[in-house]
Amino acid sequence: MKTYSVFKVMPYLVQLVIYGIGLTATGCFAQTATNKDALSARDIRDSVTESVKYPANISSSYWYKFTAETDTLLIFDIVPFDPANDYDFSVYKCVNANCALDIKNKKLNYIRICESVNYDKMGSTGLSPSATQARVGAGPGYGYAAALPVKAGETFYLKVIWPYEPNWQKGFKIYLYNLWPKKPKRFTSIPVVKAKEIIIQNLLFETSQSTLLKESYPALNALADQLSAQPTTTIEIKGHTDNVGDDIKNQLLSEKRAKAVFDYLISKHISANRLSYKGLGGKEPIANNDTEDGRSKNRRVTFTIISK
Numbered sequence: 001m002k003t004y005s006v007f008k009v010m011p012y013l014v015q016l017v018i019y020g021i022g023l024t025a026t027g028c029f030a031q032t033a034t035n036k037d038a039l040s041a042r043d044i045r046d047s048v049t050e051s052v053k054y055p056a057n058i059s060s061s062y063w064y065k066f067t068a069e070t071d072t073l074l075i076f077d078i079v080p081f082d083p084a085n086d087y088d089f090s091v092y093k094c095v096n097a098n099c100a101l102d103i104k105n106k107k108l109n110y111i112r113i114c115e116s117v118n119y120d121k122m123g124s125t126g127l128s129p130s131a132t133q134a135r136v137g138a139g140p141g142y143g144y145a146a147a148l149p150v151k152a153g154e155t156f157y158l159k160v161i162w163p164y165e166p167n168w169q170k171g172f173k174i175y176l177y178n179l180w181p182k183k184p185k186r187f188t189s190i191p192v193v194k195a196k197e198i199i200i201q202n203l204l205f206e207t208s209q210s211t212l213l214k215e216s217y218p219a220l221n222a223l224a225d226q227l228s229a230q231p232t233t234t235i236e237i238k239g240h241t242d243n244v245g246d247d248i249k250n251q252l253l254s255e256k257r258a259k260a261v262f263d264y265l266i267s268k269h270i271s272a273n274r275l276s277y278k279g280l281g282g283k284e285p286i287a288n289n290d291t292e293d294g295r296s297k298n299r300r301v302t303f304t305i306i307s308k
Helices: 100-102 214-229 247-267 292-298
Strands: 048-050 061-067 072-080 088-093 110-116 126-130 134-142 143-146 149-150 155-161 174-176 233-241 276-280 300-307
Touching: 072 155, 088 126, 088 143, 088 174, 100 134, 100 155, 110 126, 110 143, 134 143, 247 292, 247 300
Parallel strands: 110 134, 126 143, 233 276
Antiparallel strands: 048 174, 061 155, 072 126, 072 149, 072 174, 088 110, 088 155, 233 300
């Protein structure tokens, strides 16, 4: 089976703050050490959502660990966010305290595996009571392996794999059934989190103008490189000023400075369809305008990630 990896995020030369979006997922721009292999498998007790974002040095798979609390039939669905995506999986039964290490060293074999894909089921796969095979090979097919009888206290490892290039997999959700009579309480709603503005550091203009100084180029080049590496990402650029002077002139200046960044990114072959800009003048200060330091912080250009 082929494996692939997606891009490793290059460091921003900007102030980057990543906020969660209400999903139990890995980071938006890079995968952490959690669930990269059996030894770091993620303990789960409920359905789980994962976005697929991997550094180049980690193979294209996620690992999970779970324990049944009752005798039951293990069934689950792995449902892609994009029906065109393809995910495979294998299931291992833990037989001793060293089972994770045994799995990593290939001393413990899987008890269920499915490498088939069924696009009639929107690309989903998993264990099904209606399936009969413990192993389902590669190629078009039913897409499900046979459900697994389990006993209370038994621990299992699940590996989810995506086998194909290019970097097109968008993520998936695993729906686990029957394992826990008393599952953890779920959130009934997800708070709406406002997208965070990211300040472009070391961005300099001529005084009271929108002409970029050459000292700004490294930060803008880094942003352009990042957008090139993430060809589906769209951003909104915002210009801000302090509160000194005429409000209308400040708004116009902030808009021109945002457009200067917009134009620079286009000159670096970033599509205008992925960019937008606006000026807010001094309407959204982040510091006290009564001091020079505060006013300096308020004079800034930021961007917000609209979509990834």
